[in-house]
Amino acid sequence: MKNLRVNVDHVTRVEGHGNIVVNVKEGKIEECKWEVVEAPRFFEAFVRGRNYLEIAHITSRICGICSIGHTLCSLQATEAAMGVKISEQTRLLRRILIQGENLQSHILHCYFLAAPDFVGAPSVFPLVQTHPEVVVRALRMKKLANDLCDIVGGRTVHPITPTVNGFTKLPALQDLKETRQRLADAGPDLEATLALFKTLKIPAFERETEYISLQSKEEYALYDGVIASTDAGTTPVENYRSWTNEYLVPHSTAKYTKHVRDSYLVGALARFNNNHAQLSRGAQKAASELGLTAPCYNPFMNTVAQVVEAIHAVDESIRLIDQLLDRGLKEEDRRILLKAGRGVGSVDVPRGILFHDYAYDKNGVCVEANCIIPTNQNHANLQKDMEALLPQILDRPEEEIRLSLEMLVRAYDPCISCSTHLLKVEFV
């Protein structure tokens, strides 16, 4: 009978600090645990007392990789609290930004963080020697996505221009035109990406769970919509608390969540399962070529769903930029009337559905805050997947078991910096 100890102290190629702990004695699994050990940062506590114009800049700093998503979600919550209705121009620009972030984040994860496992490399750096054309292509696509975000947001990491009720500065039409051309020229890179990920052997593993994402009648939802679940239909974002049900576990500095079952999954795979019919034609074709069909219960396929969404992001960015070019851009009055109130925002960011919830006093000073992060919502599901996967692979060599578990963690594309700072707030 087998004895096994796996202790991956800080899983690499993920954002933030998490450990895998496995202990098997005489064939019996005594411990199988996903631990989050990131230093807590307490954002919800320290935004209190800050001015409404600063809140998005502060909460952007929850996470560098997801900073656009946090910024937009934060602005939505503030605008909801103040009763502000944004213009169609602002909504278009924000939807371009979220597509840009999705594209850059997915390319980073698929190529740099996930792919090395499939070719037996410890990181992307050795691939610079062995597969230079792949690395150069990934960098080129990432740069395109980052340039798109720079043009609209002023900066990809911690964007500058998005603000309450608009943008501090609008992009130049000429820059948008040039970027549109580069997006249109990205076809061969997307084809090559599709071809590459078709060759990767995704581990066969299934565990059905609940899948939660935003949903919208208008489009494949990222920027706004209602909360949708494969188990429970839809509900307005304001009801997020009763759908997330945060709780604490002693081995983790992040909070966990559950809804209908013991756990649920958020992210590209959840969005695909809920909203696949609204993907662009190119993205739908890619999904079928990659063997991704809804409903898909294999968490390792999240990476494949990200490839599909990357293709969608390019198509959708072109469509949105065309709308802007048709309309033209004009400076808008961003002034608002301050009022006391509470508001909830929700954006489906690269790693899944995100909620920000603030209360303000009549001077626009934040008095309560709560943020629920995609990776937090995935921790429990990842734990359940590990518990289901381990018995299926227990007869394999230790190194293979370790790698499989690490690959499972990476498939979730966890963003642990994001996940360590929940809340425990009762709004009155």
Next chain:
Amino acid sequence: MKPKIAFFDFASCEGCQLQVVNLEAEMLDVVGAVEIVQFREAMTEKSDDYAIAFVEGSITREKDIPRLQGIRKQASILVALGACATIGGVNGLKNFQPLDEVRRYVYGEKAPWYDTFPARPIDAVVPVDHYIHGCPIHKAEFIRVVQSLLLGKKPEIPSYPVCVECKRAGNVCVFELGITCLGPVTRAGCGAWCPTYRDNCAGCRGLVPNPNLNAEKEVLGKYGLTVDQAVNQFRLFLGYSEVAK
């Protein structure tokens, strides 16, 4: 032999390491000029044999201290990467609230599980050789610092305020747009990033040497801020420094 470099992080958003990954075109040159031996965000292979350590993040709990001291002991050159590491950054905002209450607000009755102390920059714990300021860092500045270190030179960073770069960029002063700005006392080097996009400078690169703080407070006052509001504006990134106290 190529110099061995390593990346580490403490309490932060990892956005400054992401800026390094986002170098894109220049990344291949960097990878060609140095040997990256540890970079958890991007690689699995790992060695503790390194000469230059880039450290992102603030120190916020007891168990961070020995880890940072270990890095200091190994590295011949230690570089603080980004505002959390250089000046404490947004993590310092929590220092102005009673920490027991902060922990309770976030973790409720389970607060005792979560160890924390006032956030501080890394030079409050160990000596730091060089600073790459900003939230996030500027990619071009990162390249300049790496180039200097490879040539064995001391990296030069500006000691004049953001206003100088802002004027050079031909921007309309954001004070004229009704926005209060910390550019007059904040260290340049970012190319007046935020004012160029018509937002205020929030001081993420730290103060210039010998800043004229009284004049800045006077200007902020002239534009309608009370002393408390002015101090509060400094707290956003500079919470650890005297100016915010």
